[in-house]
Structure formats: structure tokens, C-alpha cells
Amino acid sequence: MLSTGKIPFWGGAGGSLNLQYGTPVVTAYVSYYYRVNSEVLQGYANTGAGPAFGTAYLLLTPAPIRTLRLQFRVGAITEVYAGPGQWGWGIFGPMLALRGYGETTNGEWDLTRDARVSFAQGLLVVPGVPEDFARGNYNSYIETGVSNYVHHAHLGIVLKNQYTFKLHYASDHGTDDRKYLLTFLRMPPHDGRMDTYIGEARWQGYPWGQVGLSGGVYDFVHAASVSDGVWWGVDFTQGAKDLINKFLGPQSGGNGKVAVIGAEYNFSLSSILWAPRTFTGQAPDLRIAIAAMLTRTVATDDPNYKNMNGYYCGLETEYRMTSLFSLTFQAYGEDRYTNIGTWSVYSLNPGISFHSDWLSTDRIQLIYGRRFYSLASDPNTAQPLDRNMIALGGYMTF
Amino acid sequence: MNRKHSTTMKPVLSANKRSAIILLALLAAPVLARAADGNDVGVPRLGLDPGEPQSPSPPPAVPFGVQPAQSKEYVLDFHGYLLLPATLGLHERPDPQPGQSSLVLHSPPLVPQDLRDFEYTGVVPSPWLQLNFIYGNSTVSATVIVAGTSAIDAAGYYDPVAQMGVNDAYLTVNLTKWLSIPLQVNVGALTGRYGAMGGYDAGRYGTPLIARTNTIGETITGSVRLGADFFLMFEQGLGGQMGRPPIGLVPAGWNDFANANVGATFVNHAHLGLAYSQLLRLGFHYLTAWTQDDLADGGGGQVPDGRITVLGADVNFTAGRAGHLYFGAAHTWATNASTVSGAIEILNARGGPELVAHYLGPNSNGNGSLSIFGGQYDLSLARLVFGKWYTGLSPDVTISLFGVGASVSSQDPAYDGVLKLKGGVEATYSLLSWMGVSERFDHVRLNNSDSKQAFTSLATRLLFHTGWRSRNEIALQYAYFVYGSSVQALTGYPPVLEVNPDRQVFSLTGTIWW
Numbered sequence: 001m002l003s004t005g006k007i008p009f010w011g012g013a014g015g016s017l018n019l020q021y022g023t024p025v026v027t028a029y030v031s032y033y034y035r036v037n038s039e040v041l042q043g044y045a046n047t048g049a050g051p052a053f054g055t056a057y058l059l060l061t062p063a064p065i066r067t068l069r070l071q072f073r074v075g076a077i078t079e080v081y082a083g084p085g086q087w088g089w090g091i092f093g094p095m096l097a098l099r100g101y102g103e104t105t106n107g108e109w110d111l112t113r114d115a116r117v118s119f120a121q122g123l124l125v126v127p128g129v130p131e132d133f134a135r136g137n138y139n140s141y142i143e144t145g146v147s148n149y150v151h152h153a154h155l156g157i158v159l160k161n162q163y164t165f166k167l168h169y170a171s172d173h174g175t176d177d178r179k180y181l182l183t184f185l186r187m188p189p190h191d192g193r194m195d196t197y198i199g200e201a202r203w204q205g206y207p208w209g210q211v212g213l214s215g216g217v218y219d220f221v222h223a224a225s226v227s228d229g230v231w232w233g234v235d236f237t238q239g240a241k242d243l244i245n246k247f248l249g250p251q252s253g254g255n256g257k258v259a260v261i262g263a264e265y266n267f268s269l270s271s272i273l274w275a276p277r278t279f280t281g282q283a284p285d286l287r288i289a290i291a292a293m294l295t296r297t298v299a300t301d302d303p304n305y306k307n308m309n310g311y312y313c314g315l316e317t318e319y320r321m322t323s324l325f326s327l328t329f330q331a332y333g334e335d336r337y338t339n340i341g342t343w344s345v346y347s348l349n350p351g352i353s354f355h356s357d358w359l360s361t362d363r364i365q366l367i368y369g370r371r372f373y374s375l376a377s378d379p380n381t382a383q384p385l386d387r388n389m390i391a392l393g394g395y396m397t398f
Numbered sequence: 399m400n401r402k403h404s405t406t407m408k409p410v411l412s413a414n415k416r417s418a419i420i421l422l423a424l425l426a427a428p429v430l431a432r433a434a435d436g437n438d439v440g441v442p443r444l445g446l447d448p449g450e451p452q453s454p455s456p457p458p459a460v461p462f463g464v465q466p467a468q469s470k471e472y473v474l475d476f477h478g479y480l481l482l483p484a485t486l487g488l489h490e491r492p493d494p495q496p497g498q499s500s501l502v503l504h505s506p507p508l509v510p511q512d513l514r515d516f517e518y519t520g521v522v523p524s525p526w527l528q529l530n531f532i533y534g535n536s537t538v539s540a541t542v543i544v545a546g547t548s549a550i551d552a553a554g555y556y557d558p559v560a561q562m563g564v565n566d567a568y569l570t571v572n573l574t575k576w577l578s579i580p581l582q583v584n585v586g587a588l589t590g591r592y593g594a595m596g597g598y599d600a601g602r603y604g605t606p607l608i609a610r611t612n613t614i615g616e617t618i619t620g621s622v623r624l625g626a627d628f629f630l631m632f633e634q635g636l637g638g639q640m641g642r643p644p645i646g647l648v649p650a651g652w653n654d655f656a657n658a659n660v661g662a663t664f665v666n667h668a669h670l671g672l673a674y675s676q677l678l679r680l681g682f683h684y685l686t687a688w689t690q691d692d693l694a695d696g697g698g699g700q701v702p703d704g705r706i707t708v709l710g711a712d713v714n715f716t717a718g719r720a721g722h723l724y725f726g727a728a729h730t731w732a733t734n735a736s737t738v739s740g741a742i743e744i745l746n747a748r749g750g751p752e753l754v755a756h757y758l759g760p761n762s763n764g765n766g767s768l769s770i771f772g773g774q775y776d777l778s779l780a781r782l783v784f785g786k787w788y789t790g791l792s793p794d795v796t797i798s799l800f801g802v803g804a805s806v807s808s809q810d811p812a813y814d815g816v817l818k819l820k821g822g823v824e825a826t827y828s829l830l831s832w833m834g835v836s837e838r839f840d841h842v843r844l845n846n847s848d849s850k851q852a853f854t855s856l857a858t859r860l861l862f863h864t865g866w867r868s869r870n871e872i873a874l875q876y877a878y879f880v881y882g883s884s885v886q887a888l889t890g891y892p893p894v895l896e897v898n899p900d901r902q903v904f905s906l907t908g909t910i911w912w
Contacts, residue, residue: 019529021478021912026864028480028910030529031551032544051544052561053527054551056480058870058908074872074908075482076525076549099552101484101525103906123906125484125505127553133891138652139556147505149486175503190497222497228554 002386004377005345006235006314008330008367009391016054025063030056067110074103077124078231081154081168082198084212084264084291091264091291091314091332095198095214096168097232098150100124111157118166120154126229131178143227143241145178145189150229156200164202168216171195172240174226183224184241187253192222194230194240207275209267217259217298218243224254234260234295235312235334247295247310249302249339256300262293262312282323282358289316295336302339310336323358327351328365341376362396466534467572477530482549483523483907487900507903508896509879510842510853510887513604514746515756516804516818519840520604521857521877523907525549528565539570559654581620590617590635592669592683593712595774595800597722602800602824607726607772608683608710610743611665613637621673631671631681638664639741645696655892657751661691661704663739679714683728687742687749694737704737704750704764706730719785721777728770736764744768745804757818759810766808774800791831791866798824817846826861834861836873850884870910877903 016033034051057075064070080094088094104122111117131145150173156166176189183189198216218233220226220240228239237243240254248256270285279285293312297305312334319327328351335344351367369389378385466473487507494500506524510517513524529544548560568586593608595601615637622630642663643656667685688705695701710728717723730744732753740748747753750764758766780794788794801821808814822840829835836859844851857877864870879901887899 019476019478021476022910023864026868026870026910028478028870028912030478030480030527032529051563052555053546053549056482056527056549058480058482058872058910060864060870060872072872074906075480076552078551099554101482101549101552101906103484103908123484124552125486127505127548129556130890130893133556134651138558140554142554142556147486147503149503149505173503176498177502177504188495188497191499 002383003371003389004373004385005334005347005371006332007389008332008347008349008351008369009365009393022059025061027059027061028056029059069108071106072103073106073122076101077104077122079104079122079152080232082166082200082214082216084200084202084214084262085289086204086210086212086264086266090212090262091289091316092235092262092293092312093232095200095216095233095260095262096152096170096196096230098122098124098152098170098229099231100126100148100150100229102149114160116158118154118156118158120152122150122152124150124152124229126150126227128227131181143184143225145181146174146176146225146227148172148174148227148229162203162205164200164204166200168198168200169196170230172226172229174223174240176225183254185224185244185250185252185254187224190222190225190254192220192225192240192254194221194223194226194243195219196230196233207268207271207279209265209271211263211265213261213263215259215261217257218247219257220244220248220252220254222254226254234258234293246336247297247305248300249297249305251302252300252305256302256305257298259296259298260293262291264289264291284322285320287318287320290314297337304339305337308337310334318353320358324354324356326353326355328353328367330367335374338376340379342374343376344372344374345377346372361398362394364394365392367391466532466539467536469535472533472535475530475532477532477912479526479528479911481523481526481907481909483525483905485522485524485903485905488902488904489898489900504900508887508889508900509903510881510885510899512888512893514748514752515888516745516802516820517842517844517853518603518605518746519820519822519842519855520602521838521840521855522903523873523875523905525553534570537572537575540568541570542567556651558652579620579622581618584617584619585615587614587640588617590667592667592681592685593710593726593728593772595724595726595772597714597716597724597776601724601772601774602798602822603772603802603820605746605802606743607745607770607802608712608728609667609685609708609730610746611635611637611667611685611687611741612639612743613665613741614640615665627675629673631669631673631679633667633669635665635667637741638662639739642691642693642739645693649892651891657739659695659737660739660749660751661689661694661737663687663689663691663741663749665741676716677718678716681712681714683708683710683712685742687738689737689739691737701737702734704734706732706735706738706742706744706750706753708742708744710770719778719782721775721782723773723775725773726771730768730770732758732762732764732766732768734764738764745770745802757804757806757813757816758808759813761810762808762813766806766810766813768807769805770803772800772802774798793830794828796826796828800824817843819843819846828861828866831866832863834863835859836861844885848882848884850882853879853881853885855879869912870908873905873907873909875903875905875907877905879903 014034019030021028031054033054055076057073057077060072078099081096083090083094102124106120109117126148128147129144133144135141152170154168158164172194174192178189196218200214202212204210223240226240233243247258266289268287271279291314295310297308300306315331317329330349333346349367349369353363353365485507487504489502491500491502511522525547527546531542533540543566545562545565566588568584568588571583573581590611591606593606617635619633624630643658647658649655665687669683671681673679686707690703692699708730712726715723735750738750747756777797780788804818806816820842824838826836838857840855859873859875862872886895889896
């Protein structure tokens, strides 16, 4: 498929093995995955499709100290924070995802019976490559000659298991060791950093579902030399490089600030209708998630991008008609400024899915998608992007 | 054979011994105890089992469920080893430009720690991930080992070579109950490591002293009892590599800068050993790797056939409370070896091309020889004093002394007569069930007659575990390097030597094995 923007399914095919071994105190986690890259199925063109180790780490959970519970992760880690959706994720993903080798310390402390304080900090190192490393498709055109580390800290409180408030901070530092090459913005090498400040609030209560609100600022200082220790920002945008390209502009020098606020509401209609009885999920239901996110470039050295706005919106519904069959509908929109015009993509994606039971985690899904592009997002008239899309796939988690 | 120790009886102690106990109770490393905790199943062997992790210092594996070697029925067994370091090298910029700090941070650190070269000490850890899946019963089993040197969600994807996929896959047939002597046949893609300096691993340098083989073929391992306590051990193997890099292949990062000039290479090896109880093991090793491929060296057919032959001997002395002593020596002959592939490794150098690059010199035409010697001694002070009463569940101090030397004889005058030496000492004090400290000193002389080609490292580590005999460790390490003026570190694409390596390296490492 030749497309851009958000698609209603994961854009690949493959599998992931998540293995764990240990005791209640110490556990090893390993994820090993592959995307279907057999030459028989699609031609051996992308070594990045795996198979590969994804994450691997030790999780240590010492005995609680009174009401203080601690956990330590050491190894090759990814961490996600501040997604406004249910379980801290959401339609547009977490607002802060981190990665690297290092450690993360998590703690929870029962302040009172109804108040629980949580905190976390971590230090991650992101390996780099030499300046003369040959970049190419197989290595995602990795930025050369830079080394990075990320420090992050988080503080939160949960009240009555219903109200959640959290603050998130992450600082990604890049040391630029280049002697000959320029940055991707055609600027001389310069040590840089990218700081992220996000606030998160969430309410959840039966039968109404959950509402999440996250917002904050990404602050870039000569960030063209900062790698992707901040793995995802807005809508899975990877690292400082892609965030700069999307929101600060090519003349920014990697300097600027992007403000973002997003919200998501998830609910089950049957839960609301059945209340005060408990809905167990073993009956017809309509599940709805609706999300929106606004971005504003509040500062940048690129005058074209200054004070420019963007938005994202999404709707995901599933009508579970029987234990075996559902109707689905997903709709997404993205609209933001670029120096070649407004970049926008909208899509409408009805579908059907089959599952083996009401609560099973298996799906066979057929989706039709109709996509709408602006000129800036589909500028090549000689090779226009696909407008219509059909996807048939299956997945199962266990 | 189960080597678990009794913990129920208490000794009667003399006054002197009681004093020693008090002294050592304040000190006392679970390392040896952990190492001794496990089951040995199968045939005694002269090299490392190919299923053992390809990374330094893991003790014997323990069963996840039921070991196939102990089961009449087909069962699935699962093991793993994770070594996951975050490393950061500190360096000073000689001429910082505007916007550049005078302090440079390198990840990965820029230090002389090339595993394939003599300079490697293993002081700065690098990632290793390994999952072993074994299916079978006591007669036949299949082993598949998935391995890698990077976790891409954390590190990004830029080095396909770091994802090895299925690294080893072999079939094991145990003929012991038919032949009435321990005899095991491995067939498939597997490694052989001979000259393991550690009690249960390749030693502090992670380098088999005699040789390593990387082939698809067979290995037969067996032993014959000679009297009450003596065993005659033997091993034989024959194999080759599945393919050679095709002619015209452009060396690049994605293919690990493959050398298309090597020919299809085969290895034949035989080993003979004499063991006395579990106290002493004497081994003699012969390996020869050769190529007779008309496609070698670009297919011109003009190069002579290449060969690398190794003769070696080693002795393992496992003396209970006196610790474990290893000493070995080997002589390697290289004859037109530039076309011999990495089916054989000498001191981790893959085949002739790396033997030439690191030892024989570019003008040697692949001809020359290498005399290698090395040893390691590991001692547990708690075990020394308490003997079998020490169960690993109390403080301990372990001390390791280790060293390796290599003398080069080459047709390249610049390399002929070079003597390379490295040695070190490490002391580990396990003072609490959850914490220990360790200090390691290493000195490396890349050319004994030139002090400018020498460097020294001092590494201090804080170690954290979940118990005295746990199989996990979190290590926080600070290492300081002092370099001679000619010491260089590998970096670049392809890796080339660069002067001015990092002097300080911080690392935080999580390790677990099961």
C-alpha cells in the first residue's frame, strides 16, 4: 500500500514472542519478534523486519517496605508515559515514550487508604554509530556521529482509584562528535538537548468509562544532534529529528518549543445501560473511543512555522453483535502546517471482524478504507497515493 | 552428577580456625558457590558445551522444567542468558567549537576492546542475548539457540549483524546406554571451544586459549573409565561452513564487512584427555582448518591452498578448597592462511584474514606461527578456610589471577618476534546476600618491547544480587584506562584504528541466566 497518515491497523505482519522467566523477586523479560520477511512472501528487502530481539531486561521487585513498593528495571528498556487513552496508551499513542540501555526505578507509596503516590526515574543510554557509518534503508538513515543519554523523572498521585494526576519530565542529551558532516538541517555540529514536560489527568469510573487529558511542551535546543532516546512524541513521531521536521521547520536550527494537548474518552454503551448491574462483556456491546489532540509551535527559529497549529482527531468503534461477529468503524484526521501547504490526511474505515468468543483475544478482520489527502501530503501527481484500501488480517495475543 | 553440598552438619572448630572464620566471615563470593550449584548431565568433555552461553562467566545452566537428558519422554526445556549493559565513555575535546562542550560522551565507549584482537579484556561489557530451546529425551534432543548482541527497541536498528537469529542448531544423540560408555554425538551447526580458562566458562578474557570452531558438521564426545578414578576422554569433530561470501560481494556493514576472498573452509579436530576423578584434567588438542577452493581470492585460482593447524595442551586442576587452576599452551601454524575462513578462530581472531590483521602482518602472505600460553587461578577464601562446610550462603572473597601471552613468528618483519602479553587480577568481596564489591586490574602489552603500545585499566564495581546464590546481577562499574601513546581504539565504517580513546567508562549492567 502506498499511503501516508494513520492507518486503521498495524502496518505490518508478523509475530512477537514475549518470554519471561523468574521468581516474584526477579524476572527476566525478553521480546523477540519478526515481521514476515521471508523472500517467498515478500522478498528479502528489509533486514530491519527481523527477526530481532526487541526488549530484554531484568525486573526486580523487592519486598514492600511498609506501604512503599519498589521496582527496578535494568537492561534494554522501553517506557511509555502520558497517553490520554485507557491504560495510559490511546489512539494517538503515548505523549512520551523512551528507549535505551539503562535503568528505571518505579515506586508506589500508599499515602492514605485513598491516596497512592507514584514516582519513577530512569537513566538510559542510546548507542550511536561512527561519523562515517554508511546510512541506508536498512538502518533507517540513522544520524551518525552522535551519542545520547536520557534522564527522566515522574511523579503522580491516584485518588480513590478513580482520579489520576501525573507529571512527566525527560531530558535527552546529544553529544555531537562529527568533524566533517553537517546535521540533517545542514547546520554545523552542536551539542543539543530536548526536554519534555507533560502533565496528565485521568478520571475513570464505572459505568461511564474513562476520560484522559494530557498536555505539555517539547523544548528543543540545538536538537538536530539529539537522537531518538525520546522514542515517540506526538502521534508516534520518532525522536527529535522527526519532531523537528514536523513541527519546527527546516530553518529552525533545531531550536523551538511545541505545545501539545490531547484528550480521549473510552466507554462501553452496554456498561452504561446495564448499570447498576455489572456488565461482564458477554453480551452485545458498543465500544467507543474518541480522541483529539492539538499542537502549536510556540517558538521556533523558522519564521514560517512560528505559531502554527495542528490537530489530530480519531474515532474507533466496535459493535459486538454476537460472540463471533462484530462491526467496526474507525475514522482519523490529521491536519498541520508545512512549508509546502497544509498537510492533511483523513480516512474512513468500516470493517467486520470475527472472533471465537465474547472476550477472546483473537480477531480476523476485514477493513475497507477510504482516504483523503491534501496536496501537501500527496504532492507527487506522477505517483499519487492510494485512495482506497482493503486489508484482511488476523491476530491473536496469548 | 549432583554437586550440592550438605548444609545440616556443623564442624568442630579449633581456636585458630575460629579466628580465621571470624576474619573471613567479615569478608567471604558466592561466585564459586553459584558455579557449583547445578547439575552436570551428559558426557564429560574437553571443551565447552556448545549450548553454554557465548559470553563470559555464566555458571552451568539449571533446568527450566525437566532436562531432556533426564527424561524418557520428549520434553521441552528453555534456558537463557542476558547481559545488558548501558555504557558511557567520557572523553575530553581538545578544541571545542562554539556550542560544543569540552566533555564528550560516547555511547558505545571508544576504548581498545575489540573482541577479535589481543587487546580485549572484557572489562567494558557489551550486550549479549541468548535463548536456548531444547526438545527431546535422554537419547535424542534438538537444540536451537537464538542469539543477538543488541535489543533493537532500545538501541535502534542499524546493525543487522547484531541479530544473529538462529545461531546454533544441532541434534544430540546420546549413545551411552547402548555402548556402556559415555558417548555423545552432536550433528548440526555448532561451535566448539577448547582451552576454556575458567572453571565453567571461557575465562576472564572470554577467549578460548587453544581455538574455537564454527562449523556445520559432527562432534563425537566420549570417555572411557580406566580404573577407579581415571578417565580417558576423547573428542573428534569434522565440519565446514555452510557457505562462503560470493565473489564480488562488496564488504559493508550489513554483511559484517565479509571477506569474499576466503575459500570454503573445513575443520578437522581431535582431542584426547586424561582425567583423575574431578580433580585433574589433562587435555591434548589438535585442530586443522584448510581450504582448497578454486574460488578463493576472487576466483582467480592462482592462490595456494591455505591451512591453519593448532597443537595444544592444557591442564585443569580443580582442587576443592585450593581453588581452580588452569594452564594451557598452544602453537598455531599458518600456511597461506589468508584464504582460511572464520570456521576456525585463534584467540577470537576469525580465520586467516584476522590472524593476519592482528598477529602476522599484511606482508606475511598468511604465513607464520603463533605460540600462545595462558592461565587462570580462581580462589574462594571462604572455601579455602571452611572447605565443604562453605555452602555459598555467607560472605566470601574470591580472587582471580589470569594472563595470556602470544609470541608471533611471521614473514612480515614488522610483526616477526612480537610478544603480546596481558594479565590481571580481580578480587570480589560478597559482603551481603544482596551486595558485593569488586576490583579488577588489567595490564595489556600489545608489543612487549614497546611501552607505548601498552595500557592499564582499573575497574571498580558495585554488585547487587537477589540472594547469595542468585543467578542474576546488577553491576555498576567505573573503569579508568591509562594508555601508552600508541594505543588506539576501533571506530569507523569499516572499523579502523583511531587514536585517543576514552579514559573513563561508566557502565550499568543487568545480567541473568537460567
